[in-house]
Amino acid sequence: MQIKHNLLDIEGTTAPITFVHEILFPYAKKHIHSFLKNYQFSEEKWKEIQIEYQKDFFSNDPSFIQKFMVENSNDQIPKELSINMVSLYFEYLIEKDRKFGPLKEVQGKIWKEGYESxxxxxxxxxxxxxxxxxxxxxxxxxHVYSSGSVEAQVLIYQYSVLGDLREYFTSYFDTAVGGKREKESYLRIANTLSALPSEIRFFTDIVEEADAASVAGMQVVILNRPGNLPQKPHSFPIWDHF
Incomplete structure (x- = not known):
C-alpha cells in the first residue's frame, strides 16, 4: 500500500529528548506557580484534576507524600486539592512526566510565553x-502525534532553531484522540485523515507506541536517535536519521 501520510512523534524522533527534559520541563516547573495564580480552570478540567489527585492520594507514593507533607505544617495531606495547592500538584506531575491533559495544556501556555519572549x-x-x-x-x-498539547507541538516547530517549520505540517494530534499506546487512537487519526491505516507511516522512538500503531494497521519506523532510551527487541525498521 502506498504511503500517503507521515505521522510523526516529537520527543526522540524529530526533537532530542534532552530538549524536552532539560529545557521545556524545567522551564514549566519554574513558572508553574506564578502562572497558575491568575489562571482559571473550567469546571470540567477542575473535576478531571481532582480525580487525578485522588488517584495519587490513595497511591501511597513516597514522593507524593513527601511533596505535600513539606507544605503542610499539620503533617496531614489534604484529601481534596485546593486551588492554592494545584501548582504544587502540577509540579509533582511534571517531576513524574505524567501524560495528563490539563497539565499539558498549562505547560503549553507557559512555553508559549517563553517562546514569544x-x-x-x-x-x-x-x-x-x-x-x-x-x-x-x-x-x-x-502530521504530528505527541503527548504534548497541540499548542505545544505547534510552538516547537514555529520557534525552532532551524526556522518556522509549520508550513510542512497539515495537522496535529495530542492525547485528546487517546493514549499513544492504544490501538484505537491510531484508528481515530486514520479516520480523521480519511485514510486507510495502511496508508499512514508512523515514526516513533517507543516500541509500545509502535506496537499500537502496527496493530491498527499502520506502517511503523523506530527512530534510534542519540540519547533515546533502549527499547525491547522488536521487528520494526530502525532508522538513525530521516
Whole structure:
C-alpha cells in the first residue's frame, strides 16, 4: 500500500529528548506557580484534576507524600486539592512526566510565553526539514502525534532553531484522540485523515507506541536517535536519521 501520510512523534524522533527534559520541563516547573495564580480552570478540567489527585492520594507514593507533607505544617495531606495547592500538584506531575491533559495544556501556555519572549528556542534535528519538504514533494502529508498539547507541538516547530517549520505540517494530534499506546487512537487519526491505516507511516522512538500503531494497521519506523532510551527487541525498521 502506498504511503500517503507521515505521522510523526516529537520527543526522540524529530526533537532530542534532552530538549524536552532539560529545557521545556524545567522551564514549566519554574513558572508553574506564578502562572497558575491568575489562571482559571473550567469546571470540567477542575473535576478531571481532582480525580487525578485522588488517584495519587490513595497511591501511597513516597514522593507524593513527601511533596505535600513539606507544605503542610499539620503533617496531614489534604484529601481534596485546593486551588492554592494545584501548582504544587502540577509540579509533582511534571517531576513524574505524567501524560495528563490539563497539565499539558498549562505547560503549553507557559512555553508559549517563553517562546514569544525569546527565552526558549526549540531544538529540532537538522535532517527534519529536508525530510518534511521531500515528503510533500512526493505527495505525502505530514502530521504530528505527541503527548504534548497541540499548542505545544505547534510552538516547537514555529520557534525552532532551524526556522518556522509549520508550513510542512497539515495537522496535529495530542492525547485528546487517546493514549499513544492504544490501538484505537491510531484508528481515530486514520479516520480523521480519511485514510486507510495502511496508508499512514508512523515514526516513533517507543516500541509500545509502535506496537499500537502496527496493530491498527499502520506502517511503523523506530527512530534510534542519540540519547533515546533502549527499547525491547522488536521487528520494526530502525532508522538513525530521516
Amino acid at each position: 525569546h527565552e526558549i528556542k526549540s531544538t529540532v534535528y537538522e535532517d527534519v526539514p529536508k525530510f518534511l519538504k521531500q515528503s510533500i514533494q512526493e505527495g505525502k502529508q505530514n
